[in-house]
Amino acid sequence: MIALSKRFAALMFACAFTAASGVQAQTKELKIGVIFDLTGALAAGGSYASYLGTKYAIDMINERGGVEGYRIKPIYADAQSKADVAINEAERLLNQEKVDMLMGVFSSAHCVPMAQKADQAKKFMWANVCVASSVFKDKNLRYAFRAQVHSDQFGEASCTFLNEEAKARLGKDPKDLKVAVIYEDGPYGAGVASGNESACKRYGMQVVLKEGYSATSPDLSPLVTKLKRARADVILHTGYNPDITLFLRQSREQGLKWSALIGHGAGYGQFDKLFATFKEDANFIYNVDPVAAQLLDPKALAPGMGALTAEMIKRYKADVKGDEVPTHVSMGFNQSWIFFTDVLPRAIKKHGGIDSEALRKAALETDIPAGGTIQGYGVKFFQPGTSMAGQNERASPVVMQYNGNDTFVVWPQAIRTKEPVLPLPKGHGYAQ
Numbered sequence: 001m002i003a004l005s006k007r008f009a010a011l012m013f014a015c016a017f018t019a020a021s022g023v024q025a026q027t028k029e030l031k032i033g034v035i036f037d038l039t040g041a042l043a044a045g046g047s048y049a050s051y052l053g054t055k056y057a058i059d060m061i062n063e064r065g066g067v068e069g070y071r072i073k074p075i076y077a078d079a080q081s082k083a084d085v086a087i088n089e090a091e092r093l094l095n096q097e098k099v100d101m102l103m104g105v106f107s108s109a110h111c112v113p114m115a116q117k118a119d120q121a122k123k124f125m126w127a128n129v130c131v132a133s134s135v136f137k138d139k140n141l142r143y144a145f146r147a148q149v150h151s152d153q154f155g156e157a158s159c160t161f162l163n164e165e166a167k168a169r170l171g172k173d174p175k176d177l178k179v180a181v182i183y184e185d186g187p188y189g190a191g192v193a194s195g196n197e198s199a200c201k202r203y204g205m206q207v208v209l210k211e212g213y214s215a216t217s218p219d220l221s222p223l224v225t226k227l228k229r230a231r232a233d234v235i236l237h238t239g240y241n242p243d244i245t246l247f248l249r250q251s252r253e254q255g256l257k258w259s260a261l262i263g264h265g266a267g268y269g270q271f272d273k274l275f276a277t278f279k280e281d282a283n284f285i286y287n288v289d290p291v292a293a294q295l296l297d298p299k300a301l302a303p304g305m306g307a308l309t310a311e312m313i314k315r316y317k318a319d320v321k322g323d324e325v326p327t328h329v330s331m332g333f334n335q336s337w338i339f340f341t342d343v344l345p346r347a348i349k350k351h352g353g354i355d356s357e358a359l360r361k362a363a364l365e366t367d368i369p370a371g372g373t374i375q376g377y378g379v380k381f382f383q384p385g386t387s388m389a390g391q392n393e394r395a396s397p398v399v400m401q402y403n404g405n406d407t408f409v410v411w412p413q414a415i416r417t418k419e420p421v422l423p424l425p426k427g428h429g430y431a432q
């Protein structure tokens with residue numbers, strides 16, 4: 001009887017130890033500070049959609065049981081569309097919440113100082129959406145990484161598209177094409193505009209105006225007047241949301257016309273909002289951005305990518321009523337998914353955990369071929385000591401064109417889903 005009692009006690013102790021170990025294993029977590037602009041002007045410009053895409057990825061990973069025994073614990077923070085708030089939130093998350101890493105960031109004006117601050121603190125940062133090349137260029141950051149495209153590529157894409165189409169569709173050699181470059185004067189807009197200017201001039205185009213403005217400007221009519229005098233065929237515009245709306249409204253009021261308006265992400269990635277305001281006059285706007293995943297043929301991607309996109313779209317449409325799913329949803333989701341399914345498992349299994357050094361080593365070993373992500377491009381980071389260390393060298397944007405509730409890929413030609421409408425058709429409110 002005594003022996004039986006001892007065996008029973010030993011069994012109970014073993015069960016308790018196993019249960020405790022199981023609880024401990026299940027409660028391991030990766031604490032992530034996720035920063036987006038959930039309110040303010042930038043929220044409608046794509047930040048809120050980016051947040052939703054990121055949230056869906058985190059939710060789906062946790063629903064699958066987490067990553068190698070770790071549950072993802074996000075702490076969401078609202079930057080309120082203000083750079084000082086974004087920096088304060090980053091410091092709060094790092095110093096008070098003791099997060100293991102930072103993720104998110106929509107605005108490049110927030111991203112530039114935040115990446116440097118995280119790097120100085122030796123904390124890992126995974127940038128989902130901000131695109132300014134200046135976040136990484138010549139900074140030699142060790143702990144910041146971005147699988148997203150960068151602004152130099154935006155500027156290059158729109159000019160390359162025009163160079164290929166000018167003669168056939170506008171009846172002009174590139175050297176006779178007049179291009180105006182306008183932009184919000186933060187790191188994002190200035191970075192894209194610089195890429196526009198250098199690429200278009202390289203193709204021999206005439207850059208007849210290049211001018212920046214404050215994204216919070218209450219009046220852009222002086223800029224519209226300058227554009228009318230410049231008589232550009234094509235306007236290349238980089239802005240957020242209220243400033244784009246203001247520009248389009250005052251252009252219509254002052255009778256500014258163009259053959260094509262090419263936007264570059266941010267507010268131009270939220271076509272549903274532009275269409276709600278300008279209706280048919282918003283049709284045929286172009287947008288340079290990483291592709292919205294639902295526009296790609298899933299058969300051209302790695303197995304399982306199409307199912308991921310379908311689930312992402314399903315969740316978005318359950319939250320936000322409407323047919324248009326902005327590309328920012330894909331950006332937030334895709335970058336998060338790359339981290340959780342490629343970088344994080346390797347950091348845990350190969351490099352011993354989730355500290356910044358393990359995550360850094362794992363990110364530097366990422367080698368995803370083209371077709372391996374829901375947005376089509378592959379992932380391999382420029383290595384330490386290079387000008388763009390930490391930036392994905394395989395990322396690439398596309399040129400899309402809108403018409404009503406439809407979005408079409410028009411460049412590069414290899415994945416074109418519809419021929420571009422260029423110039424604007426007669427009768428269009430902005431047609432020359």
